[in-house]
Amino acid sequence: MTCSKLFSGDLPELTDEIIQHFRDDHNTLYSCTLVNRLWCRLAIPLLWEDPFLKKSLLFIEIYLRRLNDDDNDKLKEYWNIDNPYSNTLFNYPSFIKRLNTKKFISSIEKLSHQLIKGEFSIMDSNKLARLICDLLFKLFVENEANLHTFEFEMINDYSFITVELLLKSLKFICNMKNIELFNLRMAVTDDDEANVQIEDFIIKVFRSQQNIKKILFEHVEIDEFQPTNNPILLSLSLSLLKESNCSNTLNRIIFFETDFKDIDVLNEAFEELNVLESVHILYCYNINSDFIQQIIDLSKPFKLKSLFMKEKVQHGLLQLLLQKSGNYLENIGFESSMYKMEHIKHFTNYCTNIKFFKLYRYNNQIISPSLNLIKNIEKTLNYLSIDFHRNNHVSSDDIKLSSTIFLKLGNFLPPRLEYLENY
Numbered sequence: 001m002t003c004s005k006l007f008s009g010d011l012p013e014l015t016d017e018i019i020q021h022f023r024d025d026h027n028t029l030y031s032c033t034l035v036n037r038l039w040c041r042l043a044i045p046l047l048w049e050d051p052f053l054k055k056s057l058l059f060i061e062i063y064l065r066r067l068n069d070d071d072n073d074k075l076k077e078y079w080n081i082d083n084p085y086s087n088t089l090f091n092y093p094s095f096i097k098r099l100n101t102k103k104f105i106s107s108i109e110k111l112s113h114q115l116i117k118g119e120f121s122i123m124d125s126n127k128l129a130r131l132i133c134d135l136l137f138k139l140f141v142e143n144e145a146n147l148h149t150f151e152f153e154m155i156n157d158y159s160f161i162t163v164e165l166l167l168k169s170l171k172f173i174c175n176m177k178n179i180e181l182f183n184l185r186m187a188v189t190d191d192d193e194a195n196v197q198i199e200d201f202i203i204k205v206f207r208s209q210q211n212i213k214k215i216l217f218e219h220v221e222i223d224e225f226q227p228t229n230n231p232i233l234l235s236l237s238l239s240l241l242k243e244s245n246c247s248n249t250l251n252r253i254i255f256f257e258t259d260f261k262d263i264d265v266l267n268e269a270f271e272e273l274n275v276l277e278s279v280h281i282l283y284c285y286n287i288n289s290d291f292i293q294q295i296i297d298l299s300k301p302f303k304l305k306s307l308f309m310k311e312k313v314q315h316g317l318l319q320l321l322l323q324k325s326g327n328y329l330e331n332i333g334f335e336s337s338m339y340k341m342e343h344i345k346h347f348t349n350y351c352t353n354i355k356f357f358k359l360y361r362y363n364n365q366i367i368s369p370s371l372n373l374i375k376n377i378e379k380t381l382n383y384l385s386i387d388f389h390r391n392n393h394v395s396s397d398d399i400k401l402s403s404t405i406f407l408k409l410g411n412f413l414p415p416r417l418e419y420l421e422n423y
Contacts, residue, residue, distance in 0.1 A: 016042050023049075048095035052103040057111045060132065063093055063139055071135055078128045079115050093136075093143040099173075102153040102185075105165045108132050133165050137172045147176045151183035152202070163197070170201035174208040182209070183216040184237055199236055206237070212246040219257040234258065238265045242272035251277040261286040266294040270302070278328075280306035292317045296324055306331040308358070319346045326350030333358030333385075344369040348376045358385040364401060371408055378414035385421040 019042045022028045032043035051059045064075065065088050108129050116125040150173050173179065184202075206212075217234060241247065250273055260266075270276070279302065281287070287309070295302050304325035313321070322329070329351045344366055347354075354377040359370065374381065386405065402422060 012038060015039065019043055019046070022046070044090050045095040048090075048092050049097040050100075051092075051096060052100060052107050057107060057114070059092075060107065060111055060136070062088060063136060064132075066091075066093060066139060066143070067135060071138070074131060075135065078124065078131070091143055093139040094145055096140060096145045097147060098149040098151070099147055099169070100151040100153055100183075101166055101169045102151075104169060105162060108136075108165060109162070129165060130168075133168050137168065140172070141175065145176075147173075147179055149181040149183070150176070150179050150205075151185065152205075153183070153185040167197055167201060170198070170205055174201075174204050177209065178211050179209050180211055180213045181216075182212050182214070183218065185218045202237060203240060206240040207245070210245050211249050213249055214252040214254070215241075215246075215250060216254040216256060217258050218254075219259065235263055235265050238263070238269040241269045247272045248274050251275050252280070253278075254280040254282065255284050256282045257284060259285040260288070260291045264290065264294070266291070267297050270298055271300065276303060278303050278305035280304075280331075282306060282308045283310040285311060287311070287313050287317070287321075289314075289317060292320050296320055298324075301325075301328070303328045305329065306356075308333040310335070313343075315340070315342050315346075318343055319350075322346050322350035327353065330354060330380075331356040333360070335360040341366060341369045344373055348373045352377065353380050355380055356383040357381060358383075358387075360387045367405065367408075371405075374409070374414065375412050378412060378416075380416065381414040382416055383419045383421075384414070384417060385419075 015038060019029070019032055019039065022032065022043075023046050026047060029043045029047050033040040033047075048059075051063075064072075067075065112125045112129040112132065116128060152170070182205075215237075217237065241250065253276065281304065302325045304321075305328055307321075307329060308331070326347075327350070330353055332347065332351070332354055333356075348369070357374065357377070374384065386402075406422070
């Protein structure tokens with residue numbers, strides 16, 4: 001295919017395909033911009049897909065250079081941009097593909113504080129933050145920005161202006177109809193009124209979207225004394241899945257460090273998802289009988305692709321979960337010190353398609369069952385990682401155990417194994 005494009009003269013298309021592979025390698029993309037005009041034109045949009053990741057705030061000034069005269073006059077009350085070139089080389093606002101509320105708000109507040117410092121009051125700083133926020137969103141809409149990823153992440157400072165900017169972000173997202181990836185990083189605020197407003201906007205966001213394909217529910221640690229996450233917000237979001245337009249588009253759900261305590265809407269939410277291809281449970285809390293029972297009661301298959309555990313799951317509950325979903329599991333990981341021989345046998349009995357296997361804090365008690373599991377999945381296993389550190393240092397016992405395991409593995413090393421990690 002590549003050769004045919006080369007000889008048919010489709011060099012720009014071929015170059016674009018190559019540069020797309022550098023999407024997450026910004027150093028290489030910066031180098032590409034210096035090669036020639038074509039490479040620059042192809043690389044610049046990729047560099048501006050997630051602008052609020054940048055440490056420098058200069059990119060906001062570059063955005064604001066595209067303001068019309070009326071909007072520029074509003075801004076001049078607080079900030080007179082030194083703008084010798086009113087027209088930028090590229091239409092930068094149209095390139096944004098990803099927006100994280102925490103990074104967005106943090107960038108705007110930091111910039112407004114820098115500009116107001118020593119000249120105006122905190123009230124003026126807040127006014128400028130609101131204005132910059134409104135102007136940026138207006139630029140994104142006018143320049144037909146097409147977001148594909150929205151990360152709703154709450155931040156530690158729940159001042160009035162922070163919550164206001166957060167709500168402005170959610171209002172803006174309601175006008176973006178083609179979000180494919182929605183990350184909901186949940187936490188609890190002390191402001192009940194703000195929580196109600198946020199929940200209301202979450203409802204509007206879900207109902208406004210037409211094309212959500214992937215959702216990530218993630219716990220955000222504010223401090224060690226606060227709850228693990230907001231169960232009301234999680235329950236609300238799960239309930240909205242069955243009411244929203246994503247029931248026929250959503251194909252992947254990821255739970256990361258989520259607390260399932262008091263979550264009782266899993267069954268009704270998952271029943272309405274018609275094209276769901278995979279569920280990933282990563283280091284979550286309270287995988288208890290209530291949670292497992294909701295999965296068992298599903299009339300549809302529960303396509304659990306990943307299960308990484310940081311808490312011990314009861315022997316009988318793990319068996320029920322794997323009976324329901326073991327055939328779909330491809331990625332597993334757990335701390336061996338938490339599990340006995342019976343637990344590992346369940347993986348051997350019900351999981352035959354494992355591609356990724358990670359063991360933490362390996363010990364002598366599970367040598368035989370874990371090796372049997374590896375042998376049972378040798379036809380599919382691509383990645384094997386074993387952590388022998390039971391303490392903060394490597395002991396002589398750890399080294400001896402490591403040697404024993406790898407000598408035994410040598411007798412039946414999985415033929416499809418691509419990566420073996422020992423640490």
